[in-house]
Amino acid sequence: MAINDKVAVVTGSSSGIGFETSLALARNGYHTYATIRDIRKSKKIEAISVRENILIKTMEMDVNCDTSVKETMDKIISETGRIDVLVNNAGYGLFGALEDFDMDSIRNQFETNVFGVIRVAKSALPIMRDRREGLIVNVTSLAGLIGVPAESVYASTKFAVEGLSESLSYELEPFGVRIIIVEPGVINTSFVEDLVVPDLYGINKKGQFVQNKENEPSSISNYHDTIGKFLKYYYSAMSNAPHPQLVASEILQAIKKTSNKANSSPIIRVTIGSDSQKYSKLKRELGDDAFHTMLRRDLLG
Structure with a gap:
C-alpha cells in the first residue's frame, strides 16, 4: 500500500451491515480489513473484492477473545502502520424476557456487544493516539x-456502548480521535437469523412460532403475552425494513x-431508518409516561 492510503478495520464483516460497510469503504479508496469470527464465511466478500479490484483483506478475529483481537490488530498495524477508521459492528441480539435467560446467556451478550467493542477499540487507540488522528465508529441501535x-438484555448492551462512546469522546478529543455513533432501527439483515431467544418460546430461525397452535410463545414463560406480541411486530417489521446498504x-x-x-466536532450521532428517527425524536419531545404509552401501543398493539 502507498504511504498515504487510508486504512479501515471493520468487525463482523461476514454479512449485513459489516459486509456492506467493508465494501463501501473499499470502493471509496480505503484499504479495508474485513474481520470475521468464522473465516469460512469470507468467500463472498473476497469474490466481490477480486471482481471489482478493490482493496479488501479478510482476517479472522473473534472479538470475544483477547488473544485473537491482539494478534489480528497487531498484524494489521504491522502491515500498514496506521488505522484511520475502526468500525465496531460485530454483535448479535438476545431477545426475550430477562427472567427467561440464564446468567451465562446474559454474560455472553455483554461479552460480544460491549466487551468486544472495548477490546477492539483498546487495540486501535494507541496507533490513533500516536498519529493524533482517527475515527471510531460504534454501531449501536x-x-x-x-x-x-423483549430487549432488556440487548438494549442494556447498546445503552452501554452509547455511554462508552460519549465518555470516550472526551478522552480522545485532545488527540484528534473522534467518535461516530450509528443508531440503526430495524434493518433487513441476517441479524434475525442469528437472533438468540429462549428455547421455550418455540421460535425457528425465520421468526416463526412453531410450538403451539396459538402462534405464541409457550405459556411456560410468564411473559408470553408481551414477548409474543413484540416478536410478531419485530419479524413483520424486519421483512419490510431497509437494506443494510443504507446503513x-x-x-x-x-x-x-x-x-x-x-x-x-468530537462526536457525531447518526440515526438511521424512519423508526429510529421517529422514536428518538419523540423520546426527546414527550414525557416518560406519554412516551411509554405510545410505544406500548405501537409495538404491542
Whole structure:
C-alpha cells in the first residue's frame, strides 16, 4: 500500500451491515480489513473484492477473545502502520424476557456487544493516539436510545456502548480521535437469523412460532403475552425494513463529514431508518409516561 492510503478495520464483516460497510469503504479508496469470527464465511466478500479490484483483506478475529483481537490488530498495524477508521459492528441480539435467560446467556451478550467493542477499540487507540488522528465508529441501535419490550438484555448492551462512546469522546478529543455513533432501527439483515431467544418460546430461525397452535410463545414463560406480541411486530417489521446498504452509505457519509478538518466536532450521532428517527425524536419531545404509552401501543398493539 502507498504511504498515504487510508486504512479501515471493520468487525463482523461476514454479512449485513459489516459486509456492506467493508465494501463501501473499499470502493471509496480505503484499504479495508474485513474481520470475521468464522473465516469460512469470507468467500463472498473476497469474490466481490477480486471482481471489482478493490482493496479488501479478510482476517479472522473473534472479538470475544483477547488473544485473537491482539494478534489480528497487531498484524494489521504491522502491515500498514496506521488505522484511520475502526468500525465496531460485530454483535448479535438476545431477545426475550430477562427472567427467561440464564446468567451465562446474559454474560455472553455483554461479552460480544460491549466487551468486544472495548477490546477492539483498546487495540486501535494507541496507533490513533500516536498519529493524533482517527475515527471510531460504534454501531449501536435504536435499542441504545430507547428500551423496548423483549430487549432488556440487548438494549442494556447498546445503552452501554452509547455511554462508552460519549465518555470516550472526551478522552480522545485532545488527540484528534473522534467518535461516530450509528443508531440503526430495524434493518433487513441476517441479524434475525442469528437472533438468540429462549428455547421455550418455540421460535425457528425465520421468526416463526412453531410450538403451539396459538402462534405464541409457550405459556411456560410468564411473559408470553408481551414477548409474543413484540416478536410478531419485530419479524413483520424486519421483512419490510431497509437494506443494510443504507446503513453503510450513512456510515460512509458520516466518515467523510468527520474527516473534513473544518468539522471539529468530537462526536457525531447518526440515526438511521424512519423508526429510529421517529422514536428518538419523540423520546426527546414527550414525557416518560406519554412516551411509554405510545410505544406500548405501537409495538404491542
